[in-house]
Amino acid sequence: MTNLFANMREKEIKKLMQVLKSNTVTYRKNINILSNRTRDDYIAIIDSGSLQIIFNDYDGNKTIIEELNTGEIFGSLTYSLNTDEITCITKEETKITYIEYNQITNDEIIKSDFYIIFIKNLIRLLSDQLNICNQRIELLTQRTTRDKILGYFKQQSTIKGSKTFIMNITFTELAAYLSVDRCSMTREIGYLKEEGFIKTNGRKITLLY
């Protein structure tokens, strides 16, 4: 369940969605969901499923800017998607709820008694997204692949609260996340193991320092 509705009852959520004039669309896998969006400001909430925001280079390269999962939000409020260079592809069957930005302060909703909760949830969600972005920037600005990998492992270790943890993404996805060549990354992880900095067993990582 989406955080946008945290601390709200089913009935309130239904009412909220109605007052916000939200609309929900379900997409099949591998659909470009931005092709039919308007140019107005909007918030899109992933009710279920996941998607990738992809940057299409001038010479045909594709870069995954962001992967978004259930509960997360996107839309013009988080990233200007109104350009041909950006596409947004569902990774699986995905349900999206759209809310027009201007509706979040419409006359009816600000009178409802769950409005403050909703607004606080929205702020928290934007805030979470911002934290995620900044954490990634912290890694992307590292000069070497080694520092990116170690930085990621350290973040995970902090989140999981242990020097041993299991990665919840694949190595292929990690390479994309850190924006490095997967093969070079594998090579570097090999060196890190040789030099005794880490131990790995599949996606189980142990920091030895």
Next chain:
Amino acid sequence: MTNLFANMREKEIKKLMQVLKSNTVTYRKNINILSNRTRDDYIAIIDSGSLQIIFNDYDGNKTIIEELNTGEIFGSLTYSLNTDEITCITKEETKITYIEYNQITNDEIIKSDFYIIFIKNLIRLLSDQLNICNQRIELLTQRTTRDKILGYFKQQSTIKGSKTFIMNITFTELAAYLSVDRCSMTREIGYLKEEGFIKTNGRKITLLY
């Protein structure tokens, strides 16, 4: 210029700050302003001045994660700063207003008639920050220095609405922003000029394609 107090009168701003129990501190140049922050969630607004958020590597390297200027916000709502690895240094004399996150929905303020404006401003500010982050990620995820530079120039060209524009940061700062070696960047810009992709004159850039 976006700011937390857009569309509010002087008197309302004063009232708001009071109700929010905000406190304002002025720092001199080169001060680490995080040394005395609590661990509560808070929003910090830069009333005037500027600062850098710096990541301190395990082996002494410093990376500028973010540069923030007048009107922008930071704090735990945007980036977890509660770690020794992060320092936050004023670049000049800087005035900061702190607001406890929990205060933004206190009993008194939600009754005020400028509350909706304030909340909308806050959401807009978070949203702007998120857009800035994502734009930078778009550049940082480019594989080559060339693509980073061209990406940045393209963004600027779009923002300024012309193929000729003047950079509002120094080349040294651009290198830090793109997280590449300044010398390598200069070299690459040289190649781009030779190959006829761009023309430069100081910080005036012209795209020729």
Next chain:
DNA sequence: TGTAAAGTGTTGCAAATGCAACAATAATAT
């Protein structure tokens, strides 16, 4: 106004990295 600090430009060299082209295994779908 003079001096220190910051920004810019250049280049050789070593090291890191992306790319390509594989093979092998694991996961998923029909």
Next chain:
DNA sequence: ATATTATTGTTGCATTTGCAACACTTTACA
């Protein structure tokens, strides 16, 4: 159960990039 797709591992090689060590110019400031 089997075919198909995704993930992982490996390695040679060319290229890109960071680093270091300069000189020169511009800007800041005491």
